[in-house]
Amino acid sequence: MTYEFLVASSIGVLVAGGIYLSMRARTFQVVLGLTLFSYAVNLFLFASGRLALNRPPIWDKAVTEYTDPLPQALVLTAIVITFGMTAFVVILALRSFLETGSDHVDGDNVPCDGDDGEAGRGE
């Protein structure tokens, strides 16, 4: 299995899981989906500077071949932003649940069904 295949397939699996969870009705699952999706995006950004093994991103006397440092800086920015946003959306979802008594994304008080997992069993 090559390095490229590993990176590509992990991005693909993360995106698939992220999109599936983002389209769920409950905020917690949506938050998880967004987190998975942002992991995939970070990996993808990182790979956009080409995948290179054992090469330094900064200047080094001994080597002539470098890896692109810019995508790493971009990923750092993206990670900081998504981390802050995830924290914010978790708090927002919690506040919304506490104030409206519903954790559905569309805000409706829909009774839980079996597909909604743990939350459904309490009733």
Add this chain to the structure above:
Amino acid sequence: MTLTDHLPILPIVIPALAAPVTLMLMRRHPAWGISAAFASCLAMLVAALALLGFAGDGIVHVYEVGEWPAPFGIVLVADRLSAIMLTLAATLALIALLHAVVTGADRKGWHFHPLFQFQLMGLNGAFLTGDLFNLFVFFEVLLIASYGLLLHGQGPARLKAGVQYVVVNLVGSSLFLIALGLLYSLTGTLNMADMGVRVAGIAAEDQGLLRIAALLLAGVFAIKAAIVPLHLWLPRTYDVATPAVAALFAIMTKVGVYSLIRVVPQVFGEGAGAAAWAPAPFLMPAAMVTAAVGFVGVFVARSFSEQAAYAVIGSTGTLLIAVAGWQEATLGAALYYLVHSTLAGAALFLVSDVIARRRGGSTDNTSSGPDFADRQLVGLLFMAAAIAASGLPPLSGFIGKLLILKSVSALPDWGWAFGVILVTTLIGVIGFARAGSAVFWRAAPQTGESPVPPAPRADMAAAAIALALLATLSAGAGVASAYAGAAAGQVLDRAAAARAVLGEAAP
């Protein structure tokens, strides 16, 4: 370097400095904090007007942050289009701030003023930057501030709408990053001008990826601009936001439109291979449906703020019909209408607040209720705002729509554009007239609840100023549309922009 050389960065620096200042002052000395917020907005307006004058000479002013040369460092690009948008943002900010302070909306929660300043910093940055990743960063700045502003005042309805708004925009940001990653791996640059030069030399086997990147990027901007079918987040969000905030948000959809106007001709213009004008075939039909959905929404809306939200969608659609022509004449008409529709949308939100403050229990819904104070005066204000938003003479909406109709008549599918714009205008007029006549002409019998005490009329000032500016835009239509036309020409001349950013070495 003199101060004038640093002019392009001032609209970003001023709010960035003012935000922490207001944060500290609002705790102990609210009056000083409010003065600082006003001073910041005024300074921004002065800087924007100065840039408007400087950019008027037709030269693209480039500011290299930290003096790093162009493709490596981040550049700020101040041309006519940026100057128009900056002036519009600063004007709108002053109006929204005035309304918030007069009605006391800024004291309904903590941190209104710092968030407001950060929102302006994000807006101004997005209008100035010449770097695609920097555009993403400023989008995030304005979005994060807008989340806070949207939730200002709290309440379950805002929290519900807030969750949806945040989730939609987080997905949008992720898609933006994917598009950026694709573009960077293909071109090796993030500078828009440099990217525009380099897309021409992309290998044949990578053309598909380039096209995907172009369409993804256009999709992200379409989410921001609330183009059908990506508009569903807007009505609920703007309906529940504090009206002064919603008035400022009237420019948020225009950020999406601005980004389309900036990025598509510069990066995906002529000679970009498979990505050349890639979003164009989708934009025209989407714009027409957006206009239709928006003005039908105006017709069926249950409250004045919801009506204003749909009017914002409809005006974005009308605007994009002209943008989708991608010619100098159509873009020029679009830019004139952009300025008008932003102010008109803001005026509608402010008037909806003026109505709601006087009607008490029946708030701002569009069904008739008990008599309320200043009915005639408020009715006149609403009529003026409705005239502006639907595009009737004598306000600038009429001139804007006329310019758009005139410019699209040169396009091959002008028939559809004409039909959509004229019919949606009619629907909008009927919608506004129906709501206005129900509320202002038909008084339901008094239902026993005590009438709302008459509020001081000062809260009409902000809406009146917005409408007066529209009248000015109408009176000065010759000057304004000439400037807008020149801005459109400058946007489409990407060789000149590349020369200005990359130096004379650029092809």
